[in-house]
Amino acid sequence: MSLLRSDRANYQDFHLRAECRVNSTGSGGIYFRVPLGDGWIRGYKAQINCSGGDPAKTGSLLTSDLFETVRESPVPANAWFRLEVIAIGQHIVIKVNDKITCDFNDSRAAFLKGQLALRHDGVGTAISFRSIEIRELPAAAPNDPPEKSGFAPMFNGRDLSGWVQRGGHARFDVEDGAIVGVSDPNAADSFLSTAKEYADFTLQLEFKIDDGLNSGVQIRSQSFPTFKNGVVHGYQVEIDPNGVENPRQYTGAIYDEGRRNVFLSDISLSRAAQQTFRRNDWNTLLVACDGDSIMTWLNGWAAADLRDSTTRSGFIALEVHSTRSAAPLKVRFRKIEIKESTAPASALDANLLLKKGSTWVDEAQRRKLAVTERDGESFRARFQIGENIDREVKGTMRGDRVVWQGKDVRAIKGNIGGDTFGVLSRDEKGPKIDFSWQEIDGKQGGLYTLRLQTN
Numbered sequence: 001m002s003l004l005r006s007d008r009a010n011y012q013d014f015h016l017r018a019e020c021r022v023n024s025t026g027s028g029g030i031y032f033r034v035p036l037g038d039g040w041i042r043g044y045k046a047q048i049n050c051s052g053g054d055p056a057k058t059g060s061l062l063t064s065d066l067f068e069t070v071r072e073s074p075v076p077a078n079a080w081f082r083l084e085v086i087a088i089g090q091h092i093v094i095k096v097n098d099k100i101t102c103d104f105n106d107s108r109a110a111f112l113k114g115q116l117a118l119r120h121d122g123v124g125t126a127i128s129f130r131s132i133e134i135r136e137l138p139a140a141a142p143n144d145p146p147e148k149s150g151f152a153p154m155f156n157g158r159d160l161s162g163w164v165q166r167g168g169h170a171r172f173d174v175e176d177g178a179i180v181g182v183s184d185p186n187a188a189d190s191f192l193s194t195a196k197e198y199a200d201f202t203l204q205l206e207f208k209i210d211d212g213l214n215s216g217v218q219i220r221s222q223s224f225p226t227f228k229n230g231v232v233h234g235y236q237v238e239i240d241p242n243g244v245e246n247p248r249q250y251t252g253a254i255y256d257e258g259r260r261n262v263f264l265s266d267i268s269l270s271r272a273a274q275q276t277f278r279r280n281d282w283n284t285l286l287v288a289c290d291g292d293s294i295m296t297w298l299n300g301w302a303a304a305d306l307r308d309s310t311t312r313s314g315f316i317a318l319e320v321h322s323t324r325s326a327a328p329l330k331v332r333f334r335k336i337e338i339k340e341s342t343a344p345a346s347a348l349d350a351n352l353l354l355k356k357g358s359t360w361v362d363e364a365q366r367r368k369l370a371v372t373e374r375d376g377e378s379f380r381a382r383f384q385i386g387e388n389i390d391r392e393v394k395g396t397m398r399g400d401r402v403v404w405q406g407k408d409v410r411a412i413k414g415n416i417g418g419d420t421f422g423v424l425s426r427d428e429k430g431p432k433i434d435f436s437w438q439e440i441d442g443k444q445g446g447l448y449t450l451r452l453q454t455n
Contacts, residue, residue: 004118009036012113013137015295015305016085019130022058024051024077026125029062031117032085043111045119046085046094048127050077058083059094059101063110068102080130088137088302100266135293137302151204151337154194154316155179166191166223167232170320178334181320183213191218191232193317200341203287203316206334207239211279213329215239218257218317219287219294226419227436227447233258234311236319237287237296237304239331241279251277252285252296252303256310257319259447265296265304273301282334290341292427309427311434313400353424353431353452354379354397360433360450369450389414400424402433422450430454 011032022028027049034043047060050073056062057073058081074096075081084095090109094102118129154162157177165172168188173180179192198220209215221234236257240250252273254265276299277283286297292309295302318333356379360369366386373380383391390413395404402422409417422435431452 006116023126028127033111033114191317199313205336210329214321215331220314252298273303312425
């Protein structure tokens with residue numbers, strides 16, 4: 001047996017990812033929170049063993065006296081797979097190829113920080129590790145509040161200055177230093193949004209919600225007249241109480257509101273987080289957005305860990321969901337604070353990239369936007385969709401916004417087309433523009449993404 005240890009010995013709360021491979025007779029693993037000292041290695045071990053003799057297979061959690069065992073390996077020998085370890089306080093989650101194999105709360109809090117180590121079990125083992133990444137997380141033991149340093153208030157506690165209502169007409173008031181959303185059985189989903197947009201940030205707030213009402217916090221969200229007549233769409237951090245009408249309790253999970261309309265994060269990531277939800281009382285919510293990473297914590301426990309680059313900036317909004325309840329139900333928000341990244345990775349300027357001669361295409365190479373002229377904030381371009389649509393468009397760009405309207409379109413082939421609105425950002429594949437569009441008759445619309453062509 002041999003170990004390759006990290007120099008650092010104070011890794012505490014983190015999300016570790018690595019690609020691993022082991023042969024049919026071999027085994028090993030990744031140790032974490034290993035205390036410094038001589039003698040037998042201690043700490044936690046994420047097991048790697050696809051078909052060897054040890055009954056604990058890949059994805060198991062082991063210590064010297066504790067076993068959370070996976071009896072059948074979720075991956076075959078000699079194949080690369082992704083192993084993830086999420087350690088927050090005494091809560092440990094292990095995932096193999098995005099599937100949770102262990103979700104364990106170590107009430108002993110036996111190992112809270114230490115070294116990382118890669119283990120090779122010796123004769124007969126051929127084990128490989130690559131693409132090893134770690135993201136250190138805010139310390140989040142259940143009773144420790146999030147770090148307050150650098151946060152700025154988003155709500156003055158007196159009125160709704162700086163906030164804008166969108167969607168339905170459910171009422172938003174200010175009571176006792178909190179924003180209070182009040183349901184209306186005749187109202188559609190209603191949102192109180194920031195006038196300002198945010199890209200990379202950490203958001204923290206407290207909320208209290210009545211049983212029977214659903215709510216959420218929109219992040220990096222948008223509302224365009226060219227997409228579903230202005231419907232609010234984007235990532236929503238769910239607030240879902242375990243009430244009479246709604247026993248799911250998905251609070252902290254990430255839902256794609258008004259767009260894909262599915263949960264994007266694994267709602268089973270943290271049973272411990274769901275168990276901390278306090279009905280009819282105040283709860284804390286922490287949301288961290290950094291590039292394509294979105295993470296959430298409920299009452300100090302990890303609730304979601306998502307990588308998605310569909311939207312990299314937008315407004316923040318508080319929701320009152322539609323309800324059939326005739327009696328008014330309330331959701332309350334207070335101590336709403338934000339810390340923005342000093343250098344947001346997603347910040348881009350359309351004027352730097354949407355230049356004459358640049359070409360943008362979708363993944364299927366079906367849509368193509370070729371910029372032919374530039375004059376300050378104005379541009380002309382050729383927009384083609386397959387063989388049937390060919391248009392000359394005249395638009396404007398300002399910062400990360402790209403717009404053209406139906407009246408500024410000349411049809412070369414096919415129809416004229418309606419209004420189009422785009423947001424420029426960057427992800428791991430490079431620059432992209434997320435467009436929404438709506439035809440002149442308002443009966444059609446949709447979303448698509450174009451990427452800068454580099455060859």
